[in-house]
Amino acid sequence: MALITKNIKPTAALSDFVESYWMLHNASDEEKEVILLPDGRIDLFFSSSGTESFHVTIIGLGTLPTRATIAPQTLTFAISFNLLATEYILHQSVAGIVDSALDLPADFWGFTATDLHDFDLFCRKASQKITTLLPASMDERKRTLFQLIYSTNGAMTVKALSEKVFWSSRQINRYFSRQYGLSLKSYCMILLFRASFQHIKAGKLFPEQDFTDQSHFIKAVKKLAGVSPKELNRNQNDRFIQFSLLPGK
Numbered sequence: 001m002a003l004i005t006k007n008i009k010p011t012a013a014l015s016d017f018v019e020s021y022w023m024l025h026n027a028s029d030e031e032k033e034v035i036l037l038p039d040g041r042i043d044l045f046f047s048s049s050g051t052e053s054f055h056v057t058i059i060g061l062g063t064l065p066t067r068a069t070i071a072p073q074t075l076t077f078a079i080s081f082n083l084l085a086t087e088y089i090l091h092q093s094v095a096g097i098v099d100s101a102l103d104l105p106a107d108f109w110g111f112t113a114t115d116l117h118d119f120d121l122f123c124r125k126a127s128q129k130i131t132t133l134l135p136a137s138m139d140e141r142k143r144t145l146f147q148l149i150y151s152t153n154g155a156m157t158v159k160a161l162s163e164k165v166f167w168s169s170r171q172i173n174r175y176f177s178r179q180y181g182l183s184l185k186s187y188c189m190i191l192l193f194r195a196s197f198q199h200i201k202a203g204k205l206f207p208e209q210d211f212t213d214q215s216h217f218i219k220a221v222k223k224l225a226g227v228s229p230k231e232l233n234r235n236q237n238d239r240f241i242q243f244s245l246l247p248g249k
Contacts, residue, residue, distance in 0.1 A: 003032060003070070003238075008123050014130055016143060017085040021123040022243065024076045032070040037197065038062035038224050039242040040154075040190045041080040042094055046111055046122070049074040054113035056104040058090075060097030061180055063190065065226040065240075077115070077122045079130075080243065083180060083187075084146050088135045095181035141165045145172070154191030158184050193224045197242060200232050 004025040010018040019041050026032050029050075043059040050073035086094050106112075109129050115122050145165045148156060161184070162169040169184075176184045192211065200221070211217040221229045225240065232240060 006119055017082055017089050019080040019082050021126060022078050023119045026070045026074045029072045031072060034068050034070060035240050036066045036068050037240055037242045038190045039194045042086055043243055044079045045076050047076040048113060048116060055106055056108040057101050058104055059101045060094045063099055075116050077119060079126055087179060088138055089130060089133050093179050095178060098181040141167045153195040154188030189220060193220055200229050203233060
């Protein structure tokens with residue numbers, strides 16, 4: 001039983017804040033058991049199913065593999081945010097929802113159940129809304145920090161990042177703890193794993209990213225996926241997924 005998925009990238013003007021828009025549809029009458037893997041993004045879900053009416057949920061950073069059941073006739077349109085969006089677009093800390101979620105008002109940002117009828121229109125409406133929320137100014141240290149983190153898939157050390165952005169490691173970690181609920185080092189490891197998942201799916205069971213050695217690679221994969229790289233590669237029944245890496249159209 002395959003899930004129907006779509007994935008669209010934002011315009012360049014929104015790329016500091018939005019990683020992607022995506023859709024997931026379980027069109028069958030059967031449940032789909034999956035294991036959600038950490039991917040370093042904050043997800044905003046707009047969903048309905050055969051048993052639940054339209055609802056809006058924000059999902060915090062994941063640090064562990066999580067078993068989930070996608071109910072029959074579930075349709076989800078979502079926005080995967082880069083971390084800067086929590087402070088400058090959503091205006092809230094997500095430190096309290098690490099490995100958990102928070103229900104938002106059903107009319108959040110003016111969306112309703114009818115917006116789940118057309119994914120392309122949903123993406124346009126979401127883009128227009130986010131554009132109206134773009135900040136007039138922001139801390140350029142933070143913008144540069146995240147550009148470096150994402151462009152290197154988390155491979156730079158905290159010390160190197162600190163030196164590049166002229167912001168002390170202690171202050172950066174205090175900011176990460178307060179705003180996101182984990183350390184910068186922990187976040188960078190999630191991004192290394194996220195990039196590695198694509199290589200593992202392609203059968204590359206040795207570290208392609210900046211891991212110390214094979215032992216470090218296996219340990220990190222087991223912590224974040226719950227299984228070895230070899231078992232993750234098998235991915236029987238496509239049960240291991242990262243929402244922000246769902247296939248495109």
